[in-house]
Amino acid sequence: MKVNLKKVSIVQIFRFVVQIVFFIILPGLFINAFSGLKLVYIAIINGNFSIKNNLFQLVEFITIIPVTILMGRFFCGWMCAFGTISDIIYSISKKLFKINFKINEKTDKILKYLKFVILAFIITVIWSLGVSAFNAIDPWNVFGILAKVDKLPNISYVLSEFPLGFFILLVIIAASIFIERFFCRYLCPMGAVFTIVSKLKLVKIKKPSGKCGACRLCSKSCIMGIPLYTCNKINSGECINCYKCITVCPRKNVSMNIANEDIRSGVAAAVAVTTITGFYYVGSFVAKEIGSNVNNNTSTVSSNTTSNKAAYVDGTYQGSGTGFRGGTTKVSVTVKNKSISNIEAISYEDDAPYFDRAYNSVVAEILNAQTTDVDTVSGATYSSNGIMEAVANALKDVKLSKSSSTSQKSAATSTPSTSESTDTSTSIVSNNDTENKLDNSTETSEASLKYKDGTYEGSANGFRRGITTVSINVKNDKINEVTIVSNNDDAPYFNRALNTVISQIIKKQTSKVDVVSGATYSSMGIMNAVADALIKAEL
Numbered sequence: 001m002k003v004n005l006k007k008v009s010i011v012q013i014f015r016f017v018v019q020i021v022f023f024i025i026l027p028g029l030f031i032n033a034f035s036g037l038k039l040v041y042i043a044i045i046n047g048n049f050s051i052k053n054n055l056f057q058l059v060e061f062i063t064i065i066p067v068t069i070l071m072g073r074f075f076c077g078w079m080c081a082f083g084t085i086s087d088i089i090y091s092i093s094k095k096l097f098k099i100n101f102k103i104n105e106k107t108d109k110i111l112k113y114l115k116f117v118i119l120a121f122i123i124t125v126i127w128s129l130g131v132s133a134f135n136a137i138d139p140w141n142v143f144g145i146l147a148k149v150d151k152l153p154n155i156s157y158v159l160s161e162f163p164l165g166f167f168i169l170l171v172i173i174a175a176s177i178f179i180e181r182f183f184c185r186y187l188c189p190m191g192a193v194f195t196i197v198s199k200l201k202l203v204k205i206k207k208p209s210g211k212c213g214a215c216r217l218c219s220k221s222c223i224m225g226i227p228l229y230t231c232n233k234i235n236s237g238e239c240i241n242c243y244k245c246i247t248v249c250p251r252k253n254v255s256m257n258i259a260n261e262d263i264r265s266g267v268a269a270a271v272a273v274t275t276i277t278g279f280y281y282v283g284s285f286v287a288k289e290i291g292s293n294v295n296n297n298t299s300t301v302s303s304n305t306t307s308n309k310a311a312y313v314d315g316t317y318q319g320s321g322t323g324f325r326g327g328t329t330k331v332s333v334t335v336k337n338k339s340i341s342n343i344e345a346i347s348y349e350d351d352a353p354y355f356d357r358a359y360n361s362v363v364a365e366i367l368n369a370q371t372t373d374v375d376t377v378s379g380a381t382y383s384s385n386g387i388m389e390a391v392a393n394a395l396k397d398v399k400l401s402k403s404s405s406t407s408q409k410s411a412a413t414s415t416p417s418t419s420e421s422t423d424t425s426t427s428i429v430s431n432n433d434t435e436n437k438l439d440n441s442t443e444t445s446e447a448s449l450k451y452k453d454g455t456y457e458g459s460a461n462g463f464r465r466g467i468t469t470v471s472i473n474v475k476n477d478k479i480n481e482v483t484i485v486s487n488n489d490d491a492p493y494f495n496r497a498l499n500t501v502i503s504q505i506i507k508k509q510t511s512k513v514d515v516v517s518g519a520t521y522s523s524m525g526i527m528n529a530v531a532d533a534l535i536k537a538e539l
Contacts, residue, residue: 011247019084027081027147031140034190036061056287056357063279072198074272077240086176093177101178108225111186119189136162139169181223195237205234206257218245311338312398319394323350323386333394350383358383389520451477451537458533462489462525470529474537489522497522
């Protein structure tokens with residue numbers, strides 16, 4: 001028995017160390033793997049699937065699935081950050097609070113089908129129909145924002161942006177106190193995928209029932225509640241290879257097996273950890289190199305072609321945006337021949353895996369489309385928005401228009417250095433003596449226009465391309481009132497921008513005002529809608 005206890009200590013301590021390491025270095029691995037599945041599915045139904053063009057977004061998916069086919073749900077038992085938290089919560093509740101709740105075997109079996117229902121709903125409704133309303137209630141998003149070891153969890157940000165998602169996460173945590181691996185057993189859609197795929201696994205756990213006693217320790221120790229006493233070989237896709245059944249067996253009757261040959265569980269674990277880690281980092285390096293080449297090629301094409309979508313004053317400009325977990329992303333944008341020719345990241349406070357995942361793809365799309373209104377990268381939405389917001393801020397005062405292109409170009413040529421810093425880390429900047437020459441030129445140009453008295457409507461895209469429509473009232477050549485007619489923006493961002501932007505527009509008598517930090521796209525939606533209405537009011 002002492003030998004068995006030593007064995008338990010070695011294997012389970014090794015597993016716990018691996019769990020903690022991966023929680024620290026790659027907490028979002030499971031989220032990104034599911035996002036990779038989403039990308040593959042959408043690309044296939046749209047008929048534009050390409051591993052080369054989407055390699056960075058598929059690294060985690062490509063890394064984990066082959067190992068799952070070979071060894072089963074090893075990732076869930078050893079490397080999933082959400083699973084690690086679940087294990088810690090349940091372990092504390094069992095040892096500290098003496099909670100030993102056991103769910104009925106039949107009920108457990110039925111509830112395990114729930115994760116397949118959730119997966120089917122996500123695929124058929126959210127992915128196939130493009131419904132984004134459920135993003136705010138996704139507990140994975142909330143967990144991804146909070147799961148950071150070098151900073152305190154940003155609870156206030158989560159409560160303001162994802163209140164319902166945070167509530168659902170709290171419910172999952174509460175349930176995990178009583179039921180081991182509650183989320184993994186019943187709710188995890190990626191777990192449903194792993195359950196299906198791991199049916200093909202080659203490495204299995206063998207347990208000849210003829211050599212078993214009456215203890216049923218293997219079944220009692222199973223994290224996923226599998227009735228191991230009923231089988232000779234564990235073929236269930238629910239098994240997450242935690243190896244507790246192996247280490248707890250007093251008769252040493254449970255073992256790892258491949259092609260009818262026994263293998264040591266520690267060796268199997270080491271091979272799986274090394275394989276997944278190697279695949280991930282090699283894949284990330286290759287994807288980054290491919291992405292850099294794509295960006296360089298796109299930059300060359302864009303720099304030689306004036307886009308029909310936008311035209312900007314030549315120069316180099318800086319801007320900042322808010323990325324994942326509220327981190328600031330700062331970029332430098334180069335405009336040549338009125339087109340965006342290059343985008344470089346100066347600094348970012350984002351998480352590197354998410355930022356790297358988003359950067360190459362978003363930059364390539366912006367350079368190709370010559371607009372910041374591009375699609376976010378699946379699995380790195382907030383990092384993508386941070387990059388797009390930073391580029392938008394860098395370019396917000398240098399876009400040429402029919403009414404002001406001449407004055408803007410003249411101002412930018414005479415004072416290029418004054419327009420090189422646009423940072424949204426400050427919410428609203430005073431518009432008195434601190435305005436640069438480019439801003440003054442723009443405002444003077446628009447303010448000098450003569451408007452017809454009356455009421456006019458204008459529309460523009462805000463956050464996530466939601467259309468904002470405004471009504472402006474012009475009286476005695478002045479913007480007298482700005483009213484929101486409708487908006488398809490996200491309420492928290494829109495409400496944050498609304499009053500400040502409108503009051504600044506009326507005060508300065510121009511649509512070119514400062515954006516509100518943390519609500520850049522919503523701010524620009526309001527400003528551009530007012531600009532659209534002013535065009536209709538021009539004499």
